[in-house]
Amino acid sequence: MAHVLSQGPEGLAGHGGPSGAGWIVPLDPRVRILGACVYGIAVAALSGLVALSVALALSLGLLALSRLPLRPTLRRMAMMDGFIFFMLALLPFTVPGDPVFTLWGFAASWQGLGQAVEIALTANAVILALMVLVGTLEPVTLGHALYRLRCPERLVHLLMFTLRYIEVLREEYLRLRAAMKLRGFRPGSNWHSYRSFGYLLGMILVRAIERSERILEAMKCRGFSGRIVLLREFALSRRDWVFGAALLGAVAGLFVLERTWP
Template identity: 70%
Template sequence: MAHVLEQGDTTLTETGAAQVSGLIGSLDPRVRILAAIGFGIVVVGLSSLTALGAAMVLSAALLWASRLPLGPTLKRMAMMDGFIIFMLVLLPFSIPGDPIFTLWGVAASWQGLWRAVEIALTANAVILALMTLVGTMEPVTLGHALYKMRVPEILVHLLMFTIRYIEVLREEYLRLRGAMKVRGFRPGTNWHTYRSFGYLVGMMLVRAIERSERILGAMKCRGFSGRIYLLQNFVLTAADRRFSVLFVIAMGLLICLELVWR
């Protein structure tokens, strides 16, 4: 997953970092989260290729509206496809049906091919909608919105802590890797590499736990009581209502497509 990050990229943008604006960026975070979940559930239920194609178009429209950088976003999607490609390639051979061609005595079927296309479309449409609707949010805003949506407080705390410390710990990891590198460490398939990586992970954990003790002390000093104080209140605007109505209509259309073109 490391190659998701360009040189100099931070893992997650923290508070105050440049936010992607655009049509999506101005919407209420709660609306965006609910829209993404609704979209996911509807699209996973679809099976006609026409409807799935329409869902993909809708995701692409959301991507355009969110003004996320096209290249990197599509690259991330392509990397996810890289993960599932083996499963998809096996499908035409494992689903029986009308043969397309035969490879080493195993027939590839049209039914299997369509099933693979169906899965690929679903997976890409849903993940793209999730990245454009929710991924464009500041991570801290995501935590606040989830809290407002009655996600258990402790889970939100855990999420916010994770968001806060991922970048700090990644920097620590890069420092340790740098220190290993200047001492001439070159990873390979050998005992020394695995031992060094094991010690690296162990050291990261020891430091993480020591850090968490300091954090707890600092938080107690400031009277941490486990409450989440929101810096801003979320208000539903007319634009949010318009988006919600349009989105629900779009979902309805997808379901209609599914029912008509079975």
């Protein structure tokens, strides 16, 4: 779901349309999702530093194969690191063990440091693989693939409706916001601003509810009876099998490393 974090109008590699020439984009979306899940679970189960370093190297290898733009992708990965930075920084001081150094009277332990490195490696390896394999999917394709993977239909439709209307809601918000600006509204720390934002939020909610009612009516007019059928089908190619086998092989290799250098 890396596209959720995207600031720009387009996701990575233009949402992974046919433009992406790399190895990853032509793969079956289902294989990519399953592959990312298997890989994620496997890497989360590792704890040896050697195995984890190799896992991160593997993820970087995937990134190279995908031909995603290097800088923006790594920057996005760093954004995730921002979320866990404080936890990582505090770990050496909170885990008891043999002291490495002391800072303002607090001792940092080797064990804590080890855990912090372990978590950082795991998180980065997994998020990178997820960005490369799943983040490059067109969001709608992600929905279709989840549907074909037999995810609960309701959840898939929830995702699809969100994708469909999030932009409509945003445009409504921007229109209202522009209208406020045109009448000289400048947000500040005062009651007038808070109240005005309250009105804005309320108006967006009311409009969203009204729109949802109109959508339901439009669906009823076309005979809606509780089921939405998604049409898109996927087919596995040789390339998908090769990729799947290679990924499973890599995961098996990681576990061998884990047992050799625990």
